[in-house]
Amino acid sequence: xxxxxxxxxxxxxxxxxxxxxxxxxxxxxxxxxxxxxxxxxxxxxxxxxxxxxxxxxxxxxxxxxxxxxxxxxxxxxxxxxxxxxxxxxxxxxxxxxxxxxxxxxxxxxxxxxxxxxxxxxxxxxxxxxxxxxxxxxxxxxxxxxxxxxxxxxxxxxxxxxxxxxxxxxxxxxxxxxxxxxxxxxxxxxxxxxxxxxxxxxxxxxxxxxxxxxxxxxxxxxxxxxxxxxxxxxxxxxxxxxxxxxxxxxxxxxxxxxxxxxxxxxxxxxxxxxxxxxxxxxxxx
Ligand SMILES: [Zn+2]
Ligand SMILES: [Zn+2]
Numbered sequence: 001x002x003x004x005x006x007x008x009x010x011x012x013x014x015x016x017x018x019x020x021x022x023x024x025x026x027x028x029x030x031x032x033x034x035x036x037x038x039x040x041x042x043x044x045x046x047x048x049x050x051x052x053x054x055x056x057x058x059x060x061x062x063x064x065x066x067x068x069x070x071x072x073x074x075x076x077x078x079x080x081x082x083x084x085x086x087x088x089x090x091x092x093x094x095x096x097x098x099x100x101x102x103x104x105x106x107x108x109x110x111x112x113x114x115x116x117x118x119x120x121x122x123x124x125x126x127x128x129x130x131x132x133x134x135x136x137x138x139x140x141x142x143x144x145x146x147x148x149x150x151x152x153x154x155x156x157x158x159x160x161x162x163x164x165x166x167x168x169x170x171x172x173x174x175x176x177x178x179x180x181x182x183x184x185x186x187x188x189x190x191x192x193x194x195x196x197x198x199x200x201x202x203x204x205x206x207x208x209x210x211x212x213x214x215x216x217x218x219x220x221x222x223x224x225x226x227x228x229x230x231x232x233x234x235x236x237x238x239x240x241x242x243x244x245x246x247x248x249x250x251x252x253x254x255x256x257x258x259x260x261x262x263x264x265x266x267x268x269x270x271x272x273x274x275x276x277x278x279x280x281x282x283x284x
Pocket of ligand 2: 189192230231232259263
């Protein structure tokens with residue numbers, strides 16, 4: 001599938017729960033760019049996520065709006081969950097071979113621990129730079145599969161720092177408006193409900209059910225892109241006061257069927273057990 005800015009905007013909207021609008025063009029160096037801006041954000045809170053397709057190189061950049069003082073204040077005041085998730089996404093990008101540059105108030109921040117959260121942010125930028133990607137000068141458009149996972153990781157890192165949880169409700173988590181019964185069928189805990197956790201976990205693990213391999217987009221097409229549930233696997237007994245959810249080890253994607261089945265027992269059935277059940281027609 002060739003790169004299409006509208007499709008990409010649809011995907012990151014589904015993945016983050018924030019509606020994005022795309023625009024695209026060519027910069028003075030003749031590089032193609034695609035930019036995404038959240039819909040309905042006031043001037044003081046707006047930002048853009050911009051992909052630039054260079055020769056064999058992909059740049060993704062977060063740029064706050066020119067007057068987005070409120071946004072910068074909110075981001076520097078991100079809660080511990082948000083800071084941790086942002087760090088997870090920067091680390092994940094590094095693990096997969098991309099470098100990150102983080103700038104606060106004009107200074108480059110060399111390591112994550114040095115991010116001055118307590119300072120008053122007047123400027124902030126995050127740029128992910130991935131080389132050795134198959135984007136050539138000759139290609140009119142690279143394959144969507146190359147670009148999309150990077151955009152997912154990046155947008156998960158961005159939403160981690162946005163003040164979203166207060167507005168997150170069932171409707172946003174289930175935008176198609178599931179009937180009440182369906183909503184309560186799987187009793188999700190707060191780690192599974194937090195859409196920042198969700199975006200980070202899915203950017204790491206992908207959108208296929210870890211138990212049965214179901215991928216809604218592959219089965220139903222673009223309309224189902226980004227549709228999957230997130231299951232929190234860490235036993236409640238292991239959750240102490242200082243517990244910080246790790247989207248890589250604590251959260252996994254499960255389809256609604258498998259998710260409902262793992263919660264048929266307390267503590268939940270493990271994914272390995274569920275896979276074994278699936279492989280043997282329910283007989284252990
Ligand atoms: Zn499944
Ligand atoms: Zn669950």
